[in-house]
Amino acid sequence: MASITQGSVSATATGKAAVLAKNDNDVVIVSAVRSAMTKGKKGGFKDTRPEEILSGILRAVYTKVNLDPALVEDISVGNVLPPGGGASAARMAALHAGIPVSTSIATVNRQCSSGLTAVNQIAAQISTGQIDIGIGAGVESMTFGYGAASQPDGWSEAVLSTQEAEDCLLPMGITSENVAADYGITRAQQDAFSAKSFQKAAAAAKAGRFRDEIVPLKVHWVDPKTEEVKDIIVAADDGIRDGVTAESLSKLKPAFKKDGTTHAGSASQVSDGAAAVLLTRRSVAKRLGLPIVGKFVAATTAGVPPRVMGIGPAIAIPKVLKQTGLTKEEVDFFEINEAFASQAVYCVEKIGLPYEKVNLNGGAIAIGHPLGMTGARQIATGLNIAKQTNKRIFVTSMCIGSGMGMAAVFVSEH
Secondary structure, three states: OHHHHHHHOOOOOOOHHHHHOOOOOOEEEEEEEEOOOEEOOOOOOOOOOHHHHHHHHHHHHHHOOOOOHHHOOEEEEEOOOOHHHHHHHHHHHHHHOOOOOOOEEEEEOOHHHHHHHHHHHHHHHHHOOOOOEEEEEEEEEHHHHOOHHHOOOOOOHHHHOOHHHHHOOOOHHHHHHHHHHHHOOOHHHHHHHHHHHHHHHHHHHHOOOOHHHEOOEEEEEEOOOOOOEEEEEEOOOOOOOOOOOHHHHOOOOOOOOOOOOOOHHHEOOOEEEEEEEEEEEHHHHHHHOOOOOEEEEEEEEEEOOHHHHHHHHHHHHHHHHHHHOOOHHHOOEEEEOOOEHHHHHHHHHHHOOOHHHEOOOOOHHHHOOOOOOHHHHHHHHHHHHHHHHOOOEEEEEEEEOOOEEEEEEEEEOO
16 A cells, blocks of 8 residues: 555655645545435335446536546446446446546445445556546445345355355354454444434434535436336435434344344445545646545555454554554544444444544444445545534545455545
8 A cells, every 4th residue: 555655645754744735746536426325125216227326426526526527537436236246337337427438447346345445546546647537436236236136156165164264254244243242342332323323314414414425316216106107306315214212222123143232223224326536636636727625645454354344444444544644633533334333333442432533424324335335435425524524634444344444544625
C-alpha cells in the first residue's frame, strides 16, 4: 500500500498536519453518490437488475460535476454475488450510463469490502500515474444474487482438509456467534448497539440527512398484490424502522444457534443498491475546475482467522492509523460496517473508540448492506456527514467474509 500513501502523505511526513495538507499529487474525490438501499426481494429495487441500478449511479456521479465522461479512463466496480463475476454486466451498465467505449472497466470481489477495494484500486492507479480520472464503485442486488444460485456445486476435499480453509465456509451468522462467544460480547450489548443503530438511522432519515448522498432512481416495480407494473422513484432507504428499542430486540429469537445471541435485528439487512466515487489528482481537478469534496489518504487490508472474520476492523483500523501517523483521537468519526452487532461491538471496544464517534447516522443493521456497494457507500455517507457536521477526518472500515478487514482514511474538503 506504500505507493497509495505516497500520493497523499509523504513517507517522511505523517500525522494530522500531513493528512490535512494539500498538494497537487493528492488523490481527491470530486463526487460521491449512492442509490437508496432497499430490502432484498421486498423493497423498491426488487424488480431492478443490478446493472440498471449501477448505470443510474455511474451516470449521476459524473453528471453531478458536469464532467465529460470521455475523460474517465478506468472504472472499478465492487460486486460479490452475480453469475459470471458481473464483469459484462458492469461494462453494460457503464455504456448505458453514457460512458464511451474508450473507458475500460473491471469488477473486483473482496466480499464485504469490494466497494472500498474498487475505490482503492482507482486511487492507486491515479497515485502511480497510470490514469488521471477514474471511478470506484460498488453494486449488489441481493434480490437476484443472494442464496443458492451464487454458490458453487462443491469444493476440493484436499483443500478442505486444512481447518482454516474449511472455516471459510462457515455461515456468517455462525462467525458472529463465534465472536460473541470467544470475546464475551453479550446479547444485551448487541441489542443495545443494534437499537442505537436503528434510532440514529431513523432520526437521520426524518431530518433528511441522507438526502444529499442519495440519487433518486426511476425503476419498474411489480405490485405483489395486483401484479401491476408501476414506475416508481426510489429515493429513500426502505429498511429503516422507527421505534426500535433494546427491549423490543430482546424478544427476538436467535437466528443461527438455539442458544445464540445473533438475531434478525442485530445483523445487517439483505439489501439492493449501488454507489460510486469519482476520483482524480488534485492538479487535474484544479485544471478542469472540478469541485474537490474530499481527499483519499490511505487504505489497508489485514487477514484474521476465518472463524471470527468479524474482528477484521479491529486489526485494519490501527494498521491504517499507524500508516498515516494518526491517533484514533485525531479521527473525527468512524464508519464501521455493522455486519453483526457482535463484531461491531467487539471492534469498537477493542480499539477503544467512543460510541458517539461511530456510525453517526446508523449503520448496516438499520439501513442495509448490499455487499458490493457498502465500501463505496460509506465514503458517500462519510463525506455527507462531514459536510453536515463540519468534521474533517474520517475512517471507513469493514470486516470481510473468509477472515479479513479493510480500513481507509479520508479527509473532507467541503
